[in-house]
Amino acid sequence: xxxxxxVPGAGTSAALATERARKEMLRxxxxxxxxxxxxxxxxxxxxxxxxxQGSNIIWGYPGGVILxxxxxxxxHPGLRHILVRHEQAAAHAADGFARASGKVGVCLGxxxxxxxxxxxxxxxxxxxxxxxxxxxxxxxxxxLGKDAFQEIDITGITLPMTKHNYxxxxxxxxxxAIAEAFxxxxxxxxxxxxxxxxxxxxMGETTAPHPxxxxxxxxxxxxxxxxxxHARQIKVLADAIAASKRPVILAGHGILISxxxxxxxxxxxxAQIPVAWTLLGIGVIDESDPLAxxxxxxxxxxxxxxxxxxxxxxxxxxxxxxxxxxGNVRTFAxxxxxxxxxxxxxxxxxxxxxxxxxxxxxxxxxxxxIPLTPSVAPAARADYFAELATWRTASExxxxxxxxxxxxxxxxxxxxxxxxxxxxQHDANLTADVGxxxxxxxxxxxxxxANSHLSSGGLGTMGFALPAAMGAAVAVPEKTSWAIAGDGxxxxxxxxxxxxxxxxxxxxxxxxxxxxxxxxxxWQEIVYGGNYHSEQLAGPDYLKLCDAYSLPAWKVSKPxxxxxxxxxxxxxxxxxxxxxxxxxxxxVYPMMPAGKGLSDLIDKWGDDGEDxxxxxxxxxxxxxxxxxxxxxxx
Amino acid sequence: xxxAAPARALPGSGDARRHLIVAIxxxxxxxLNRVASLMRARNFNIESLAVSVTERSDTSRMTLTILxxxxxxxxxxxxxxxxxxxxxxxxxxxxxxxxHELALIKVRVTSKSRPELVSxxxxxxxxxxxxxxxxxxxxxxxxxxxxxxxxxxxxxFGIKELVRTGSVVMARGSxxxxxxxxx
Numbered sequence: 001x002x003x004x005x006x007v008p009g010a011g012t013s014a015a016l017a018t019e020r021a022r023k024e025m026l027r028x029x030x031x032x033x034x035x036x037x038x039x040x041x042x043x044x045x046x047x048x049x050x051x052x053q054g055s056n057i058i059w060g061y062p063g064g065v066i067l068x069x070x071x072x073x074x075x076h077p078g079l080r081h082i083l084v085r086h087e088q089a090a091a092h093a094a095d096g097f098a099r100a101s102g103k104v105g106v107c108l109g110x111x112x113x114x115x116x117x118x119x120x121x122x123x124x125x126x127x128x129x130x131x132x133x134x135x136x137x138x139x140x141x142x143x144l145g146k147d148a149f150q151e152i153d154i155t156g157i158t159l160p161m162t163k164h165n166y167x168x169x170x171x172x173x174x175x176x177a178i179a180e181a182f183x184x185x186x187x188x189x190x191x192x193x194x195x196x197x198x199x200x201x202x203m204g205e206t207t208a209p210h211p212x213x214x215x216x217x218x219x220x221x222x223x224x225x226x227x228x229x230h231a232r233q234i235k236v237l238a239d240a241i242a243a244s245k246r247p248v249i250l251a252g253h254g255i256l257i258s259x260x261x262x263x264x265x266x267x268x269x270x271a272q273i274p275v276a277w278t279l280l281g282i283g284v285i286d287e288s289d290p291l292a293x294x295x296x297x298x299x300x301x302x303x304x305x306x307x308x309x310x311x312x313x314x315x316x317x318x319x320x321x322x323x324x325x326x327g328n329v330r331t332f333a334x335x336x337x338x339x340x341x342x343x344x345x346x347x348x349x350x351x352x353x354x355x356x357x358x359x360x361x362x363x364x365x366x367x368x369x370i371p372l373t374p375s376v377a378p379a380a381r382a383d384y385f386a387e388l389a390t391w392r393t394a395s396e397x398x399x400x401x402x403x404x405x406x407x408x409x410x411x412x413x414x415x416x417x418x419x420x421x422x423x424x425q426h427d428a429n430l431t432a433d434v435g436x437x438x439x440x441x442x443x444x445x446x447x448x449x450a451n452s453h454l455s456s457g458g459l460g461t462m463g464f465a466l467p468a469a470m471g472a473a474v475a476v477p478e479k480t481s482w483a484i485a486g487d488g489x490x491x492x493x494x495x496x497x498x499x500x501x502x503x504x505x506x507x508x509x510x511x512x513x514x515x516x517x518x519x520x521x522x523w524q525e526i527v528y529g530g531n532y533h534s535e536q537l538a539g540p541d542y543l544k545l546c547d548a549y550s551l552p553a554w555k556v557s558k559p560x561x562x563x564x565x566x567x568x569x570x571x572x573x574x575x576x577x578x579x580x581x582x583x584x585x586x587x588v589y590p591m592m593p594a595g596k597g598l599s600d601l602i603d604k605w606g607d608d609g610e611d612x613x614x615x616x617x618x619x620x621x622x623x624x625x626x627x628x629x630x631x632x633x634x
Numbered sequence: 635x636x637x638a639a640p641a642r643a644l645p646g647s648g649d650a651r652r653h654l655i656v657a658i659x660x661x662x663x664x665x666l667n668r669v670a671s672l673m674r675a676r677n678f679n680i681e682s683l684a685v686s687v688t689e690r691s692d693t694s695r696m697t698l699t700i701l702x703x704x705x706x707x708x709x710x711x712x713x714x715x716x717x718x719x720x721x722x723x724x725x726x727x728x729x730x731x732x733x734h735e736l737a738l739i740k741v742r743v744t745s746k747s748r749p750e751l752v753s754x755x756x757x758x759x760x761x762x763x764x765x766x767x768x769x770x771x772x773x774x775x776x777x778x779x780x781x782x783x784x785x786x787x788x789x790x791f792g793i794k795e796l797v798r799t800g801s802v803v804m805a806r807g808s809x810x811x812x813x814x815x816x817x
Contacts (some may be wrong), residue, residue, distance in 0.1 A: 127661060160675045164718045167664070184718060220723040221817045222660065330641040346712035349705060353645050 004202060006508075014142070021140040021200065023146075029293040042171030043069040043202045045210075046135070047076035049178035052210055055106050055133075055170030056080055057097060057474060059090035064150060065199040066137030082474070082503055085495040087114050089467035091121020094132045096471025099454045100429050100481075102359050104131045104185050105471060111138045112150030115196070116157065120461060122192045123161045128280060131190035133181045134158070140200040141169040155196050172203035179216045188225030188256060189344040225343060229360030229368060232346065237315070237339055237356050238372035244313035244337075246384055247273045250325070253280035254342060254362045261285065263366035264317070272376040274388060276304045278315070278319045279442055282453040287446055293388065297325045298592045299439040303391035305590075305598040308333050317341045320363040321351040322458075323594075331597035341365050385586020395590075410583045411559055413437065413512050415599070419442040420482060420510055423566035428480035428508075429454060429472040433465035433489030436518035439588040440484015441484050452479070463492030469507045472514055476605025480508060480570065487513040487539050497549040508569045509577040511542060516585045522587045526602065527594075542579040553577040646705030652681065653707045653727045654803050655698040658815050660719040661687055668717050669696060678702065678710045682800030684735075688812055691741035693721065694728070695812075697802045721815045730806040736799045737781045739772045751791060758784045769794060 009015040012179040021247040032038060046069060050058070058081045062070050073081055084090045087109040094105030105125075107120045115136040125132045139148040144167075155167045164184050166177045166415065174197065175519050181193040211219070241247060255264050261284055268275050268285070274283050285292045294304040308314065314336045319325065326332040329352055340347070340354035341362060348357040358365055378385070417440045421430065431454040432441035438455055447453050454472055456464040469483035490511050546553035552572050554565040556579065569576040590601035651732070659665050666685060673680050681699040688695045700707055711723045743751055751770055755762050760774035774784045778801055785796065806809065 155664070156667070159664075160671050220718065221815070223718045224816070329644055332642055334640070334642060344716070346709065346716055349645050350709060351645065353643055 010310070018146070021142045022132050039205045040207065041068070041072065042074065042174050042197070042201065042204050042206055043072045043292060045171060045174040045206055046073060046178060046197070046202070047079055047207060049175050050106060051078050052077065053104065053179070053182045055104060056084065058106050058108050059084055059097070059471070060108030061090060061110070061114060063112075063114045065139055066108065066110040066114070066202070066434055068199060068202040069108070069137070079145065081108075082499070082505075084467070084499050087117035087494070088120050088463070089470070089493055089496045089499070091118045091132070091134060092124065092461070092464055092467035093123060093129050093471035093474075095125045095128075096431060096454055096468030097475040098125070098130050098471070099128075099133055099468070100451055100472035100479075101134075101475035102257075102451065103475070104133055104182055105475075106133050106135065107164070108135045108260070109137075110150065111136060111154070112152050114150075115154040116152060119157060119161070120459075121467075122158055122194060124456050124459045124461045124464065125192040126161045126163070128456065129190050129257065130192065131185040132160075133178070133185050134192055134194045136194070136196045137202065138167070138196050138198045141198045144169075144198070155194065158194040161192075162194045163189075165194040166196065168195060168197040168201050171206035172208040173200050174201065174206070175208050175259070176208040176216070176219070179211050179213075183213070183216050183220070184223065185506045188223070188331045189254075189342075193330075202599060209382075216388070217549050225361075226345075226359055227343070227361040227364045229341065229358040229365035231368070233356060233358045234365060234368050235372055237358065238369060238374075240313055240337055240339065240356060241271050241273070242374045245381075246311050247271070247313040247315060248293070248307050248311040249273050249275045250278065250308070250314055250316040250319055251275050251281045251284040252278045252317060252319025255281065255284045256345075256450050257318065258361045258363040259316075259450075261361035262359075262368050263363055263370065265289070265291070267366055267370050267373060268628065270370060270375050272378055272381045272385075274307065274316070274385070276300075276308065278325055279438075279455055279457045281319060282442060282445070282455075283447045283450045286448040288448065293392070295442050297589065297598075298327065299443065299588050301392075301443070302395040302590050302601055302603060303388070305592075305601060306391050306395075307388055307597050308336075309597075311336045313337050313339065315339045317366070318343075320347045325353070326352060326598070327592050327600070328595060328597040330519050331599065333598075338561040344368055351507050409558065411557060411580060412443045412586055413440045413514075413561070413580075413582045415559060416510065416512065416556075416562055416580050416582060417484065418446065418561045420484070420566055421446040423563060423570065424480050424482065428452065428482050429476060430482050430484055431455070431465045431469035431472055433483075433485035434460045434462045435464075435486050435520075436514075436586075436588050437484055437486040437489070437512045437520065439513075439519075443588075462489040465489055466493050466496050466500075466507065466509065469509075470496060470505050473505050473507050477506075481506070482510055483626040484510045484512065486518060487511060487515060488517045491537075491539060494545075497546070497551055497575075497577075501549050501551055504574050506573070507575050508572075509575070511577060512582050513539065513542070513579060514586070515539065516584055518586070520589075521585070525587070526591065541561075542577070546577050551575055551577055553579060555579040555581065557581040644711070648703035648704050648705065650701055650703050650706070651665055651727075653700050653702060654731070654733065654801065655696075655700060655707070655711060655714070656690065656722075656724050656726055656803060656811055657696040657714055657720055658722040658812060659696060659717075660721065661692050661694040662719060662729050665694065665717075665719045666696075668719060669698075672713055672717060673698075673700075673710070676710065676713050678706070681736060682735075682759060682798075684800045684802050690812070693812070693815070697800065699801055721809055724811055726803055726805060731803045732797065732806060733801050733803045734775055735778055735781055735801045736773065737785065738777045738795075738797050739774070739793055739809065740795040741772065741788050742771055742794060743770045744768070747791060750805055751788075753783075754787060755784075758787070760784055781782050 090107040094107035098105035185193045276296045294301040339356040341358045430439040465483040465485035473481035590603040764771035
């Protein structure tokens with residue numbers, strides 16, 4: 001028996017390197033601090049790079065291979081590390097931070113499960129074009145691919161759901177990789193970038209300098225976002241606006257990202273065009289502006305969808321004509337010329353055929369468009385606006401504007417959202433979860449300010465509200481941050497109550513408890529013929545829960561208690577929760593069933609008021625009836 | 635609003651055909667995976683893929699053949715362009731190009747059929763690159779259709795093994811996709 005024992009390939013240099021790395025994994029890796037300056041290691045380069053990018057908040061969770069970074073954090077006091085209770089929350093917090101501030105959010109996890117836990121949050125940022133840099137540790141380079149403890153091919157996992165990703169195996173690569181990651185994350189169409197760094201790269205000594213922005217850009221010949229729209233196409237659009245009798249602007253997230261709200265308003269005013277917005281476009285215009293027409297799409301306002309269906313010109317800017325916006329493309333806006341302005345060329349022509357495609361940044365394109373656009377006197381569109389106003393009055397005064405439930409002493413969710421927005425002077429950041437609560441926030445949030453509405457639109461990630469609101473509260477401390485979550489989503493990430501209490505992050509939580517997975521129940525009622533399953537959701541006594549976390553909390557079951565509770569929560573210097581026991585069977589209306597068109601909105605189901613009447617349990621549609629409608633429209 | 639308006643056309647309702655895409659990419663680990671992963675995730679079906687280093691050691695050239703209509707393939711090229719490591723993409727299907735692939739075909743031979751095989755290969759600009767007692771390898775280089783024809787002719791000998799590289803293409807004339815890459 002030789003001394004090499006059971007080492008595979010004993011004696012080869014690869015085997016020796018593997019052995020050394022295995023020992024390294026277990027070695028006491030503390031940096032020698034006694035006396036004199038210590039060498040700069042990869043982890044230092046990482047901290048410096050983050051600070052150089054103006055990033056001083058890290059949302060993270062430690063673990064074995066990322067510990068060398070935690071070992072040097074003390075030497076970089078400009079960085080604030082916020083310890084979450086689950087890595088998914090770190091990714092959502094970084095996402096919320098980025099959405100609320102426009103800056104790049106940073107989250108951190110260790111290898112293996114730490115990294116996979118980040119994945120849902122990274123995917124959320126990807127689908128909504130949110131700039132996030134996600135950093136993970138990995139096992140030492142020579143152990144990659146050997147299924148070492150907590151090793152997983154995380155770059156293989158994040159590859160299809162990031163804008164770009166890196167596997168860094170040497171300390172010298174860190175400064176350039178981080179600078180490049182930030183540049184890619186925030187420029188062009190933003191998105192998450194994942195940087196996976198091996199433990200030996202974090203621990204290796206390095207003198208590598210930080211690159212300048214010019215060096216970063218020069219090193220990316222395959223990445224040159226196109227900002228200016230094609231001049232001839234912009235002229236074609238200006239002419240189309242001049243010829244249009246019934247134009248509608250469809251404003252999306254891209255306007256917020258490029259900070260083109262002022263240009264949007266200028267165009268709308270100059271050419272007298274009503275503005276509709278997508279879910280992620282909420283906040284592009286003050287909703288009380290006369291030209292602000294409303295939220296469109298599957299659960300959008302009926303008058304808005306009606307305006308889109310009757311438009312002769314749809315000017316989509318920084319949005320992607322996705323299925324929740326268009327419904328059935330065949331019947332979408334049948335008389336309209338479709339304009340599509342987007343910075344991502346791949347979005348144009350993907351979901352709808354664009355008659356006037358323009359690739360470019362919203363702000364650049366609008367700035368070039370405005371001087372070419374003719375001024376339209378309000379009188380010239382008087383008939384059009386009068387018709388729009390009639391439609392609006394009809395849809396807003398409908399009993400199904402919300403439910404009218406508060407009039408009957410039942411707490412209706414839309415009423416709660418309206419009172420929260422009002423109580424916060426329409427200036428708070430409202431972060432929604434996913435499901436009915438998300439649509440109520442979108443419809444009734446009364447937004448006046450850009451980046452004040454946070455919602456997981458593309459991926460539709462339940463559990464988003466609390467951690468993302470945490471990010472928003474830290475990013476914009478001068479504004480109130482509300483997390484408005486259903487009892488389903490809240491129970492997915494409520495472990496973060498400990499984080500907001502420990503870190504004193506002043507998130508105000510509005511828990512909309514209908515003791516149901518409300519949107520599931522709504523679909524099972526309307527689309528699945530009343531065949532309910534797994535929609536009943538038990539929860540804890542949330543007052544006791546909050547007590548256990550030392551979190552001030554109130555319970556509200558009656559409409560007349562809402563304002564006082566909102567005021568009390570806002571008066572708390574720190575986090576607080578209001579437990580709203582809302583009507584259990586309220587639906588979000590109107591609703592466009594999947595596969596239907598914008599003209600096929602359902603605006604009620606069953607008898608008036610039934611949705612909010614307690615005790616009207618049981619399916620409205622007899623599931624045993626072979627003729628029961630499935631996906632029927634009114 | 636009348637319901638009489640015609641249905642809006644969906645993107646990409648044209649005829650599917652074979653497209654040839656050339657991509658110049660960074661010669662780095664994982665780039666092939668990025669391209670393959672993108673094509674899979676976006677539901678594009680790669681019929682063949684040939685990759686090799688270019689005249690510059692820091693870039694590689696990929697030749698992909700994809701089946702799809704114009705809009706579908708345009709979407710594929712746009713998505714490819716979004717990859718940071720992709721420097722240049724071109725759909726050369728309708729350009730004046732030279733398109734070749736190489737095939738090696740191992741066939742059964744007997745002392746009797748051997749001369750016949752050699753002359754058949756020569757007649758089609760192929761050659762016999764290995765000749766044994768009971769098997770031979772024929773190499774053929776040419777347009778995919780030419781390769782198809784030779785393969786058909788060789789079937790009567792009995793094909794034991796067949797490998798094709800997939801198409802590689804180059805535009806005729808003085809233009810160079812590599813020179814168009816911005817650096």
